[in-house]
Amino acid sequence: MAAPKKGRNQGAQGRPGRTLALFLIAIVALAGGMFASGHTTPRLGIDLAGGTSITLAAKEEPGQKNAINPTNMKTAVGIMERRVNGLGVSEAEVQTQGDRNIIVNIPKGTNSKQAREQVGTTAKLFFRPVLTTEVSGPAPSASPSPSASSSASPGTDKDGDKATSTPSGSTTPSATATSQGRAVTDALKADPTPSPTDSASASSSPSPSGSADEAAGKLQAEYAALDCTKEADRARAGEGAQPGDTTVACGQNSQGQWQKYILGPAEVAGTDIDEAQAVFDTQGAAGWKVTMKFTDAGAKKFADITGKLAKNQSPQNQFAIVLDNEVVSDPFVNQALTGGNAEISGSFDQQEAQDLANMLKYGALPLSFEEASVTTVTAALGGEQLEAGLIAGAIGLALVIIYLVVYYRGLSFVAIVSLLASAIMTYSIMSLLGPTIGFALNLPAVCGAIVAIGITADSFIVFFERIRDEIREGRTLGPAVQRGWPRARRTILVSDFVSFLAAAVLFIVTVGKVQGFAFTLGLTTLLDVVVVFLFTKPLMTILARKRFFTEGHRWSGLDPKRLGAKPPLRRTRRVSAPVDTKEA
């Protein structure tokens, strides 16, 4: 905003060709990248391209009567929305249908299998003490379950070689605080501390204190019968178990073997997690993992349970991280972990780790859902709407170009080429963002892009008017460009900053479509600045040396006579400092 240093300005002035060449290379690289990636069109939103509609039905669960109520359904919609549309740009829609169904609409071209997993997974997470565990079934299972567990090491202070990162991100308060918070309280009330039996051999029966013999016997029988290599058994294991119950569960160990567990009541729940993040473990070679940061209360509970467990003998010094009734990790504890951090490592790939982190971050669904139907849907707006929009937009653009040519004549070349450069960049970036962050373009966004034409063009207009004002003052073109630029630049930066501020604030604070809008606004604003600084200005500087423009050809748009310029020698003082770049 401030007046530039003279030297720097002249430096840039001296090499407009180089800036221009660099910019053109960047554009070609972007467009080339777009063609190379094979995504030559932006992904369109569901209103323009249709997509897939998934209907999820809430499952009645034993022991949870009246769980399927409007409040829980609304909470579930909110969580699913954030899971499937975390950045707000993917244009997915989530809404309730009837009393117990949720429809999720995802635009064409989205990985629908992944989306289905994202919305359908309940993601109820518990930390439970391990009472007993043994390898289940005769042979290692070849089942490629994604939630396999390898040795996970929780905590920051235990293993020096583990990379523990403190995740930073948005703190999303879990929307399921009511249902699960109550459950945890119940669990604590029930004195969940497993009283480890002295004979802690793997085969011995665990006897959690306070549990009736009958229940313990039933659990023992269930445990004995459980064969984790069978998928049906796995699905049944621990079904309907409350957080406060002792339960059985399955999990895969680092050798890929299925292991079965008897687990104590949940000590820490997913609601105690503040943040979760997928990180790549560069030191431990464990690949992708998910790090979690507890809330203050959660950190305290976690420190308590790990402190108690550390005093026990194997396997009761282990705790299990149980996700939707499956053990994903069962690390040993040597001492109380007070860092307030934990991590889950397993054989995740990047996508799985990120999905899991998202689920933990946005909270567990208050209900379990099953897919009732999956069907394709056509665009909500008929094809003719998009076509009409495009035709109308094209006519409007043609009018803009005619107006610019008539008014600015030769200068309009600069404006049109700059608009073109801006259009190519916007288009290729939007196309490339489709596969990378799931960016989808809906009709409002297309309209927003059309308004962006106006804002981008305004930058040129401000610049041109400055130059013309300078020429009217009697300057020749070279100095006029030099003097006009710093003033125009300040105006462009100040006003674009306001737009960018709007985009940044809305992107950080809001969710859903508003966030998507903020993203588009921020992108177009940034591109406006980039194009004006790296393309329009250097191009103008180069053209200002051409005779067509310097001589003020009547079609150049810079004819001093037409502009009504004053005779140059109006005052001698003025002429002595023509290239001074002061702002006044």
Add this chain to the structure above:
Amino acid sequence: MSKLGTLGARLHRGEIGYDFVGKRKIWYGVSILITITAILGLTVRGLNMGIEFQGGAVFTTEKTSVSVSQAEEYAEEASGHDAIVQKLGNGGLRIQIAGTDTGRSDQIKEELAGDLKVDAEKINAELVGPSWGDQIANKAWQGLAIFMVLVVIYLAIAFEWRMALAALVALIHDITITVGIYALVGFEVTPGTVIGLLTILGYSLYDTVVVFDSLKEQAKDLTKQTRWTYSEVADRSINGTLVRSINTTVVALLPVAGLLFIGGGVLGAGMLNDISLSLFVGLAAGAYSSIFIATPLVADLKEREPQMKALKKRVLAKRAAAAAKGDSLEGPAVDEPYDDDEPQDATPAVVGPRGTRTQPSSRGRGRGRPSGKRR
């Protein structure tokens, strides 16, 4: 067009110009009238919220040969609301209609069955919840509030609080008018409308800031001269950027007008119409308010400052003296515009304060009198 070209030149020299600040009361009046109409429209007719916000009924049919756009017409006829129609993978239709309760939904179902020539039994009717729920709306409000506070702070620092206030007034003016016209026309509010409103919010501020930037530049060192009052300088500044304002507005409005009148007008109502209407009204209001409302408002506020009052007194006194001397005020005053103070600006004495970016008002306190004497 050459006339327009010379218009620019004459505006630049201040030979011609519209007295924006002087006639501000007329334009304030016009704006207040429009705003009151808008608010009345809003309270009387209310906003017609779409299915995305309030939920409604969804009808799922079996395989049918009726086309999507035809079904949309039928559904809108049967219900009187905008309908969203999608074709499903099995050839059936999914028709969503806003604001429909169970009783009404049966009736619509019957009508739809007749229109689509399918068995009413085979149309499955259910209520759907909003896809744009309270959570999204609340977050959006929260985001807007934070943005408003930040932008006012930013404008107060980059410019001054008077301009921040005026920009805010202009923004509220634009949004109220757009929402009011939306209510009057009776279009259904869709997520597209909201996005359109947000776009306007950005554009309105953007346009105001561009105009203010020029005003700030022109009003620099104002108290060091005795030719012009703040209001006159504000007028000059608007007239000086008038060509830019017109050009930018034309360039921004042309494509939107294309969408509204060609796209929407010829092909009938639709989401395209909703968005382009809110954009068209909003962009026009945004351009108008920057010039006719925001800048005169700043001038009004500025003229209340003691320094500016003193300046006005000096200017008027000087003019009276010049008139008494028999000098024609017109000659030098118009030929040598306010720009003439520029050489002063190049003297080292002013270079210092410029670095600190103090406002002309505070600088004027120390320096106003000597320069006044000089003249």
